[in-house]
Amino acid sequence: MTAYCFWGMRRGSRFCTRSRLKEDRSARWRGGGCQTTALTLDRQSSQAVVLSASAGSPGDLFQIDIASGADGKLTGVNREYLDEHPPASMEKFSFERAGFGIECRLWFPPDFQATRKYPLLLDVHGGPNGAFYDSFNAVQQVLATAGYLVLAVNPRGSSTYGDDFMKAVLRDWGGEDYLDLMAAVDLVSERPYVDSDRLGIHGYSYGGFMTSWTVGHDDRFRAAVVSAPCTNLYSMYGTSDIGISFGEVQWGGSSFDAADELIKHSPITYAKDVTTPVLLLHGEADNRCPISQSEEYFTVLKRLGKEVEFVRFPDCSHLFLRVGHPKMREEYLSRTLGWFDKWLA
Known part of the structure; x- marks a missing residue:
């Protein structure tokens, strides 16, 4: 069944959310404790890369397995600066x-x-x-x-x-x-x-x-x-x-x-x-x-x-x-x- 992904926001947090057509419910698969502002999917829509900023970091890229929700950090753009400051x-x-x-x-x-x-x-x-x-x-x-x-x-x-x-x-x-x-x-x-x-x-x-x-x-x-x-x-x-x-x-x-x-x-x-x-x-x-x-x-x-x-x-x-x-x-x-x-x- 076809599914679609969209951003959802609740109580100062942003979530990546997935829902199937003709269904009233949706499932969160990424978010909370961060603000995610960009998303790209592979052709199979099984893997995603998102840009997320947290309270302690201006933003990094994360790769997410949509089925399991497991993620891995791809970048550490400001790591050295934040270590010193x-x-x-x-x-x-x-x-x-x-x-x-x-x-x-x-x-x-x-x-x-x-x-x-x-x-x-x-x-x-x-x-x-x-x-x-x-x-x-x-x-x-x-x-x-x-x-x-x-x-x-x-x-x-x-x-x-x-x-x-x-x-x-x-x-x-x-x-x-x-x-x-x-x-x-x-x-x-x-x-x-x-x-x-x-x-x-x-x-x-x-x-x-x-x-x-x-x-x-x-x-x-x-x-x-x-x-x-x-x-x-x-x-x-x-x-x-x-x-x-x-x-x-x-x-x-x-x-x-x-x-x-x-x-x-x-x-x-x-x-x-x-x-x-x-x-x-x-x-x-x-x-x-x-x-x-x-x-x-x-x-x-x-x-x-x-x-x-x-x-x-x-x-x-x-x-x-x-x-x-x-x-x-x-x-x-x-x-x-x-x-x-x-x-x-």
Whole structure:
């Protein structure tokens, strides 16, 4: 009987899955604890080669026997570097809040000692229907290996946790999603090795929205890196390449029939309440979250006398952290780490 293979994602992990035609069930034959992003099969569909990244490795090729699920590692591209520069380690945990289970990943420095105190950074993913995975994340690795604890939360709105969970963020940006994140920070801050006087926050895209939203509603964070954000939903509606198709669904309407709601859910509305030093990072060729979103936020913060800096990345699109010039990506990581070192060291 003919079978087909496809990717399936569940709770921050990706699985290679096989199903037969006219059958309702499917079987996983690879995955869990990693993020697999490429697959090729031989002509008989009995052997596969996949590209998988784990929490401790940016990615390698693995050969898999589909019938048995047995696999073998084919490459060790970064072995020598990782031997000399140990990556951060990860702990996964969950907690219940307002009807949902919220899954978190906490990254530890390689030389972590429970008897010491460490600054804690909250990292917020994009989307809002993105997710943090069991995978190597350059931002989190750079920060954690520099001596920070990094908390990566999948709040309501994140994908891979079911439709109800993912849709719970619609028309509620900065509502229950924000409270999920703050609850996670509260929970981790109770641990004896967390220095709750040295908290920072970073986010890109929707994560940039949430970072700017957070510092306008909570003064406990001593440093914030706000990247490619949505800070003014009213103006973004008419300038983003998805302002209409995405915005009307996510934000609850247009700039002419839901103006009050767009303004209410815009971080720029609460700029006067910001006390956290803010670093803005934005690509000049970003059509998704136009750089005007950072320009507006920078202007207001500066006019209000807040601590703020703004770095523009020339010729960089919204995806430059994934596919942009390596120099620009290196600069982004360097600026991010430097900002936290300046205010939290």
